[in-house]
Amino acid sequence: MSNLVIRKVAVLGAGVMGAQIAAHLVNAKVPVMLFDLADKEGSKNAIVDKALAGLKKLSPAPLGNAAHGAYIEAANYETDLSKLAECDLVIEAIAERMDWKHDLYAKVSPHLAPHAIFVSNTSGLSITELSNGFSDELKKRFCGVHFFNPPRYMHLVELIPTATTDAETLDKLESFATSTLGKGVVRAKDTPNFIANRVGVFSILAVIAEAEKYGLSFDVVDDLTGSKLGRAKSATFRTADVVGLDTMAHVIKTMEDNLKDDPFAAQYTTPAVLKALVEKGALGQKSGAGFYKKEGKEIKVLNPATGEYVTGGAKADELVARILKRPATERFKLLRETDHPQAQFLWAIFRDVFHYIALHLESIADNARDVDFAIRWGFGWNEGPFETWQSAGWKQIADWVSEDIAAGKALSNAPLPAWVSEVGGVHTPAGSYAPAQKSYTPRSSLPVYARQAFPAALVGENAADPKTAGVTVEENDSIRLWHQNDGVLIASFKTKMNTIGPDVLDGLQRAVSIAEKDFSGLVIWQPASLTGGPFSAGADLQAAMPLFMQGGAKAVEPFVKKFQDTAMCLKYAQVPVVAALAGLALGGGVETAIHCAHRVAHLETYMGLVELGVGLVPAGGGLKEAALRASRDGGAYGFSNLTEFVKPWFQNVAMAKVSKSALEAREMGYLTASDTVVFNVHELLHVAKNTAKSLADAGYRPPLAGVAITAAGPSVQATLQSIIANMRDGRFISAYDGELATRVANILAGGGVEAGTVIDEEWLLKLEREHFIDALGKPKTQERIMGMLSTGKPVRN
Known part of the structure; x- marks a missing residue:
């Protein structure tokens, strides 16, 4: 396979996803142009400029270094289309409308370089249908690439080819996404919502249906379906609020419109509670209210019966919490047999997902490994659903699921496919099960994976620990x-x-x-x-x-x-x-x-x-190295006053940044x-x-020992003392923080010796020790240490 040389990327669409994809490309030192419509008034790039300014306000931060946003080049479709010829990769990331995407493709495709790879970042639209109208040559270089939000932090990228996508193009993209962008790549089939959203959103629909059946409130459900199950702390309904209830409704609508013959088609309707929230503009975190609403410092939860927000925080029953700590085989037996609505609910949502992935594995993925990684990396589960099934006992779980289907307890009456009874599990040292081949498929042999001494492992693989x-x-x-x-x-x-x-x-x-x-x-x-x-x-x-x-x-x-x-x-x-x-x-x-x-x-x-947060002074050589580097860097530029070289180190330590x-x-x-x-x-x-x-x-x-260090001296310490006074007066630090910061300033300045005095590493290490031990003897430091050891949180005294 030849190298994929990416000199520049274009991202089409400066919305939430497009701008953040551009940001992550810049994080990886990939030059990028961010396109959007030309503004009708003022600067042609006003829409993109606004999006770039917005990147600095987002939390978590899309940019690894906020200043690097300046490296994203703003562009528009009216005056800059010719610049697309400079790009080796073009990523379309506009709204999820097939007609809008086709209109944009018609506009940009004549300007693409003959070698450029063209991809659509869509959460579920048909990639094959998106490619309609392309030349045969462009179809070879087109596929879907689905980033998850936020792109910097979410490990999953789904790669979705069409029947005409060139195999080498896919391999190059997978390698680029894996190594350059740091992603876990899963190849999905071109089916509605691909793998992660297909299974993940069904899981949420099952949770909503079963919670209503068993009469459980949203906060209780979130306590049950979050960290107690080894999933994201945001669990189900908080996650929906973060993603956006309109986005979730759109994904459900995609399933409803395109999966009418699916055995679970009856479940692909927007739940009444979700529909009502969207209709009144309660879209989750971005609108200030969804399943939850923050009022002052209190987080309230929606009561669907009344439509009002009430005091939240209800927890799982202790009996059920104890069951969830048991080994997998025992845990599932107890959940299924315990006559408690929360236990029955948990068994039901697991059963529903097991049933679903068994029926759909062959149509949505090449093998079970891709399903498990898609859910782990895209939805934050510690274990994929197939892994959980296998851990709990493959045959026993299959029998229980079949019994529930026969009894009419499942969300579909479709029986488990025949292959389920033909295997003892889906993950083995030989690979993961692929129903279409009736065999176990090994891991990818792409050279990029040779760089991973310990790739993400699956239950049953017996991978090296x-x-x-x-x-x-x-x-x-x-x-x-x-x-x-x-x-x-x-x-x-x-x-x-x-x-x-x-x-x-x-x-x-x-x-x-x-x-x-x-x-x-x-x-x-x-x-x-x-x-x-x-x-x-x-x-x-x-x-x-x-x-x-x-x-x-x-x-x-x-x-x-x-x-x-x-x-x-x-x-x-x-x-x-x-x-x-x-x-x-x-x-x-x-x-x-x-x-x-x-x-x-x-x-x-x-x-x-x-260290200042626990009442101590850094004493493992960190301040020594800071003083050494300030001396070296100042000397390199011929500066005798080291203030500007010492000050950044001091501010970072004093503020415990x-x-x-x-x-x-x-x-x-x-x-x-x-x-x-x-x-x-x-x-x-x-x-x-x-x-x-x-x-x-x-x-x-190694470095030569005995390096001469030029002391910054009392004048630099005086400058640092004025910074301390300002931070204390502005209440950024406490009075005792100021005392500790004074110790830091003394070490960085050289311990009171005159500016220009030549000192060495041992001198600075001795200063560190003296200040550390002296601070340790102070009652307020001892209060901070004991507070940290007992609560894990800093004490401000």
Whole structure:
């Protein structure tokens, strides 16, 4: 397969999805033009300009760095169509109207480059029908690509070919979406609403129908169908509010109009409660009311009987909550047999979905794997529906579903298809079941997937567990040192939130020693990153408490010194040490990473020195590195006054600011311009290991020790003190925050020595320790630490 070279992309349509797709392309450094109609008054690009301005106001933020919105080029259909010839990929993302899309295609298709791939981002319209009127050549380069909202954060992208789409074009698009954009790609058949919306929306319809049958309120249903089932916390009705009730109604209408012969056709009607909300403009979160409504600080829930909003917050019955904690086989037996409306409701919604996916697997997807990944990645379920069925006992569940169908309890009287009784499950080490082939289909062999050492796994595949895979060199309860027979040692933490205590520090020092002797490099990587877990939440305060209780603040100093020594060990290791970052990297997690030779960070990496929030001062070498870099950068530009180089570090630490992406972490200084940002978390380990190998191949040598650091001096500290006063007077920080910030300022300025005084790393590390221990001895710091340990929330005192 030849390379897909994407020099520029055009996105047609500056609505919610189009603008956010453009934003995510820019996140990935893909140049993009965003098109919309020419404004009739003023600037021709006013519509696009307004959409781009709106990107900065959205939460969660579509842009990894808000300033990068400037790289999206505004364009319009009246004056800029000729620019489409510059684009290698054109993504249409206008409203879900077949006639509007066809009108736009007629306008833009003459301007497309002969090689350009043309795709429609639609949530359910027929891709084949959309391609009607295209030349045979353009039909080869056309397909559907369905991003989920919000495009930056939702992992799923559905790729929908027509019968005439070129196979190599599909492979190239899948590789681009997987690696460059960081997505999980599922290939769907060209059927209404494809896979995720087809199954996911049916699941919501089943929930609504069964909730009404069993007399359950929306808030109780959401408590039952959210995290208790391993699904998104927003559950069912909150999710509908977030997506938009008009959008949901549109997807249901697509099913109603196009699936009249479906065994579940009777369910494809907009529920009365949903229809009533849409008709009165209560469209969910975007309109301020839907199934829920916020009044002041209170979240109220709709009472469908009266149409009024009432106090919400009702929870699942404790009996049912306990059942949901049981192993899968026992759990389903209890749900089915327990005479409780909430238990019966849960069995019913599972049964309905099992019934549905069995009947429709062959028509909507190539295999069961694509259905499970579509629902996991598109709707936030921890397990796909086929996985749940298989975990609970394939044959037993099939028998129960069949019994309910025969008894008239199901939402359709169509029997389970014959293939269900012919298999013992749909996922095996050989692949996932494909009814059309009556065989198990293996994973894709596209080269891009060779970059994933641990791809997303399915129940039944018996895939390698990243916590135990490879060859273990050393392991204890806190850290594992291991490798994959490729010359790179990997250190993975095993503590809660990957916090760093004495055993982790010892393990990291051992890792350096072992790597220097037997490996070409060392990578610090956490298996939890594959499922959204942290790189490290910082130093393990709990581990330091026994020391404090026995000997007071001074007794903690050896632990702090060990942390600093470990950071320096990583920095001056004779082999390259690479931090593979994803998720939260806070406090000591940041300090560990910034001492490494290189950092490879997933886009969704959130970094910050947040110690002031628990009443402490960063003391793992983070402020030392900040002062060193300020001295180096100021010197490079010939500045003797280092204020502007120190101030950004100080403000980030004083405000305990955490980056909202790896791109922002780079702007804050926690990542450098040469550090690598990857978009697919499953590629993180691969890239980190190859980075370590490349550094080693280039003859890596650590920095020279004893570097001279120019102290910023008292005048810079005075400037920082004025910032503290302003933040305190503006009530951005408390008085005690100001005291802690003063300590930070003192360290960054060099500890009171005159400006220009040459100091070294040991001097700054000593300052860190002194301020850390002194702050630890203060009652207000102790209140903050105890509050954090007991509640997990910062105390403002």
